[in-house]
Amino acid sequence: MYKLRLKNATLDETDMRIVSALAENARIAHAELARMVGLSAPSVAERIRRMEDAGVLRGYTIDLDxxxxxxxxxxxxxxxxxxxxxxxxxxxxxxxxxxxxxxxxxxxxxxxxxxxxxxxxxxxxxxxxxxxxxxxxxxxxxxxxxxxxxxxxxxxx
Structure with a gap:
């Protein structure tokens, strides 16, 4: 487990893979993300919600040139x-x-x-x-x- 400094939350390897995938494409469907990390879509949704609640994920944005x-x-x-x-x-x-x-x-x-x-x-x-x-x-x-x-x-x- 990885300890986060500010929110006292933890990230495991699966969480880090989810964060990395969301950084590449914040619009990815939970079902596709679940396939990528080997979990069910509801499990991925719960992990995302937990990271949002902990302040790890603060928002979703676009990349504008x-x-x-x-x-x-x-x-x-x-x-x-x-x-x-x-x-x-x-x-x-x-x-x-x-x-x-x-x-x-x-x-x-x-x-x-x-x-x-x-x-x-x-x-x-x-x-x-x-x-x-x-x-x-x-x-x-x-x-x-x-x-x-x-x-x-x-x-x-």
Whole structure:
């Protein structure tokens, strides 16, 4: 059994195979998933429900290509709020739909945020919203060597 840090739930080998299969195709039918892992469909459904209840599976989503809908530029912004502006910067990031990911981090910067925009001018507008309240360092993504993936499903010692 594998112990999960946050929810005190356990994953066995079958659960990990279910999670991996769902990561590949979240729309897979329970019957097909059951065949893949050697269980009945009701057993698979119960395991999925248990993992949802434990917070292991937090949702199901689509994989959208931003460039295919005209958002040709992806950028990562490292953001350091000016003194007293941390909450204001967090609000701007949360309210700006072009920012699709944001983490509060340790180190010199407080936030690392990912944005998708149509043009360099649109990126400039995003930066201008922030520079009244923070300093920024922006990196434009040239390419991604691999797609987003699951963290390793390994024993926690």
């Amino acid at each position: 931003p460039a295919a809908i005209g958002l040709a530029i992806t950028a990562w912004l490292r953001i350091r709020p000016l003194p007293g502006k941390l909450q204001k910067v967090a609000e701007i990031l949360a309210e700006t739909p072009e920012f699709v990911e944001c983490d509060r981090v340790t180190g010199d910067d407080c936030f690392v945020a990912k944005a998708h925009v149509r043009t360099v001018q649109d990126l400039e507008v995003l930066i201008d919203r922030l520079i009244v309240h923070a300093t920024t360092n922006t990196s434009v993504v040239q390419s991604s060597p691999f797609d987003r993936r699951l963290p390793p499903l390994v024993p926690i010692r």
